Amino acid sequence: MSLRATRRRRQASFRWAVVGMIGLFFALPIFGMVEFTTRAPGGGRTLDTWATLLDFGAMDENYPELKAGLVASAGLTVLTVVIMLVMLVPTMTWVRLRLPGMRRLVEFVCLLPLTIPAIVLVVGLAPVYAWVAYFLGESSLWLAFAYVVLVLPYAYRALDAGLSAIDVKTLAEAARSLGAGWPTVMWRVILPNVRTAVLSASFLSVALVLGEFTIASLFSRDNLQVAINQLGHRDTSVAVAAALAALVLAFILLFAMSFVGARRRTHRPKES
Amino acid sequence: MSSLRMPATDRPDGTRQGVAVALYDLRRAYGPVRALDGLTLDIAPGEFVALLGPSGCGKTTALRVLAGLEDPDTGRVEVDGRDITATPTSARDMGMVFQAYSLFPHMTARQNVEFGLQLRRIPTARRRARGAEMLDLVGLSEEAERYAHQLSGGQQQRVALARALAIEPQVLLLDEPLSALDAKVRVQLRAEIRRIQLEVGTTTLFVTHDQEEALAVADRVGVMRAGNLEQLAAPQDLYSRPATAFVADFVGLTNRLPALVEGGRAQVLGTSVPLLPGSAQRGTATVLIRPESIAVTADPAGRATVVTASFLGATGLLHTVTESGESVVAQIDNEAVSTFNPGDKVTLIPRPNPALAVAAD
Numbered sequence: 001m002s003l004r005a006t007r008r009r010r011q012a013s014f015r016w017a018v019v020g021m022i023g024l025f026f027a028l029p030i031f032g033m034v035e036f037t038t039r040a041p042g043g044g045r046t047l048d049t050w051a052t053l054l055d056f057g058a059m060d061e062n063y064p065e066l067k068a069g070l071v072a073s074a075g076l077t078v079l080t081v082v083i084m085l086v087m088l089v090p091t092m093t094w095v096r097l098r099l100p101g102m103r104r105l106v107e108f109v110c111l112l113p114l115t116i117p118a119i120v121l122v123v124g125l126a127p128v129y130a131w132v133a134y135f136l137g138e139s140s141l142w143l144a145f146a147y148v149v150l151v152l153p154y155a156y157r158a159l160d161a162g163l164s165a166i167d168v169k170t171l172a173e174a175a176r177s178l179g180a181g182w183p184t185v186m187w188r189v190i191l192p193n194v195r196t197a198v199l200s201a202s203f204l205s206v207a208l209v210l211g212e213f214t215i216a217s218l219f220s221r222d223n224l225q226v227a228i229n230q231l232g233h234r235d236t237s238v239a240v241a242a243a244l245a246a247l248v249l250a251f252i253l254l255f256a257m258s259f260v261g262a263r264r265r266t267h268r269p270k271e272s
Numbered sequence: 273m274s275s276l277r278m279p280a281t282d283r284p285d286g287t288r289q290g291v292a293v294a295l296y297d298l299r300r301a302y303g304p305v306r307a308l309d310g311l312t313l314d315i316a317p318g319e320f321v322a323l324l325g326p327s328g329c330g331k332t333t334a335l336r337v338l339a340g341l342e343d344p345d346t347g348r349v350e351v352d353g354r355d356i357t358a359t360p361t362s363a364r365d366m367g368m369v370f371q372a373y374s375l376f377p378h379m380t381a382r383q384n385v386e387f388g389l390q391l392r393r394i395p396t397a398r399r400r401a402r403g404a405e406m407l408d409l410v411g412l413s414e415e416a417e418r419y420a421h422q423l424s425g426g427q428q429q430r431v432a433l434a435r436a437l438a439i440e441p442q443v444l445l446l447d448e449p450l451s452a453l454d455a456k457v458r459v460q461l462r463a464e465i466r467r468i469q470l471e472v473g474t475t476t477l478f479v480t481h482d483q484e485e486a487l488a489v490a491d492r493v494g495v496m497r498a499g500n501l502e503q504l505a506a507p508q509d510l511y512s513r514p515a516t517a518f519v520a521d522f523v524g525l526t527n528r529l530p531a532l533v534e535g536g537r538a539q540v541l542g543t544s545v546p547l548l549p550g551s552a553q554r555g556t557a558t559v560l561i562r563p564e565s566i567a568v569t570a571d572p573a574g575r576a577t578v579v580t581a582s583f584l585g586a587t588g589l590l591h592t593v594t595e596s597g598e599s600v601v602a603q604i605d606n607e608a609v610s611t612f613n614p615g616d617k618v619t620l621i622p623r624p625n626p627a628l629a630v631a632a633d
Contacts (some may be wrong), residue, residue, distance in 0.1 A: 020512055139584075167374070170370050170372045171374060171376060174376075175376070176366065177339060177367065177436070177445075178388035179363075179392060179439065180362055192378040193378055
């Protein structure tokens with residue numbers, strides 16, 4: 001066997017070993033969660049916990065905090081994504097078109113939340129939320145304003161990559177010269193060409209919102225993670241099942257994100 | 273056949289389809305740089321004007337101001353006698369082809385061409401017919417369902433041209449649309465642009481830094497320098513009757529030769545040549561003479577020496593140096609190139625074509 005073939009085989013073995021170790025690292029806790037949530041009281045296995053989790057009627061009756069948390073997180077997810085997109089896409093496009101000198105500043109502002117611990121954010125936001133509660137009420141949905149700040153760095157990066165892949169200025173100018181106003185330029189020219197980036201930013205935001213605990217807990221608001229934490233004191237099995245379900249949902253979303261990106265690349269007609 | 277196919281001058285009512293365009297005293301500064309410095313330009317209905325000049329001379333800024341993509345600091349833009357200086361780009365009714373490829377990547381060639389018509393709420397059947405007609409006009413009917421990345425650079429610019437023309441714009445603006453293409457495609461496409469412009473008769477402003485391109489396609493060529501027009505003239509006049517030394521230098525090759533000027537004529541290389549209007553009137557001057565305006569004969573007693581003889585395909589160029597040290601370039605027959613060798617003595621005789629004389633450097 002040649003030296004090159006031996007080396008290639010060693011490299012492949014090393015790669016598989018690394019992938020296997022990482023797989024174990026992720027799989028073991030998940031396996032532990034599955035094992036724990038399928039334990040029957042007298043020994044053996046049961047899917048009762050999962051059946052409870054999927055029965056919304058029973059959940060409302062037995063675990064109202066979980067349902068409330070789930071509903072709040074669903075609402076927060078939608079609201080956060082909508083606010084993030086409405087705020088970020090036009091701003092980033094406008095900065096590219098008209099204020100290129102501001103690009104670094106906008107990037108810095110968007111990446112800033114990465115460097116601020118959640119507790120500091122909460123201290124800063126507390127007085128703001130006093131006013132929010134005064135004007136808009138105590139609903140957990142208003143956490144979306146804080147979550148938009150949290151998702152900014154990830155969303156910015158995803159959208160920036162999408163906008164960098166197209167010549168925004170020329171496309172916008174071409175559309176305007178053909179008679180398109182700014183809303184048409186955004187809706188019919190820019191957005192379709194950064195669709196993958198918008199989806200990436202949205203999925204990342206969803207995953208982040210679904211997993212957020214600190215801010216909601218410190219503001220004493222409901223969301224899925226807070227509900228799971230509360231439930232953990234009362235029914236650990238259902239709490240772990242809910243946590244696992246949230247984790248799997250986040251995996252599915254991230255997988256969907258990479259799948260959408262890949263499908264868009266592979267479905268493009270071939271070069272002539 | 274649609275009215276678009278009628279030549280501008282052959283319409284039944286005797287009118288041209290294009291509209292008059294006028295730029296008055298346009299000024300635009302970017303910090304300390306004056307991109308436009310009092311530019312005034314009139315374009316007749318249906319006329320094809322090319323703006324030519326070195327990088328940074330303001331030609332693209334002028335076109336962008338006309339398109340509404342830039343606002344002038346002062347000055348006025350009129351189309352068909354109407355002041356449109358404050359009109360937004362989307363309401364100016366101008367078709368534009370950009371230097372960068374500008375097809376919308378998520379649309380096919382047909383969808384790109386129909387985009388402007390969709391915005392104007394043209395019924396689907398008419399839109400389709402118009403789109404097909406435009407693609408046919410640029411010779412890309414077969415590529416209608418292809419996306420931008422499936423088209424070559426030349427095809428993309430053709431589609432961009434079809435898209436710009438589909439909306440029947442009052443003015444067609446071409447911002448160096450050929451500069452990203454290779455030389456052969458560029459020559460083909462520029463001829464096609466001219467053919468199409470003559471067919472549709474739309475008033476056209478074409479910006480380029482390629483003088484051959486400008487001279488080949490335009491009715492008139494404007495040479496710009498430092499934000500203003502140096503000369504606006506028909507290509508032949510611009511070439512053979514440059515108004516300034518800058519124009520003579522910028523357009524084509526020019527020999528700058530010392531001469532004595534008197535009575536409308538210059539004594540240069542031992543020969544008297546007539547001078548163009550606007551030339552220096554008397555005394556020592558620099559005369560600007562084109563290489564093709566200098567005849568060369570092999571002569572062992574000649575007062576110039578061959579430095580190099582270059583074969584350029586259709587023609588040849590002879591680089592020589594005179595006894596007094598001036599470099600002189602002469603255009604020669606391509607077949608004569610091989611008859612000259614470095615070090616050969618030659619006699620240079622300016623032809624009696626009018627030349628421009630400027631005050632000596």
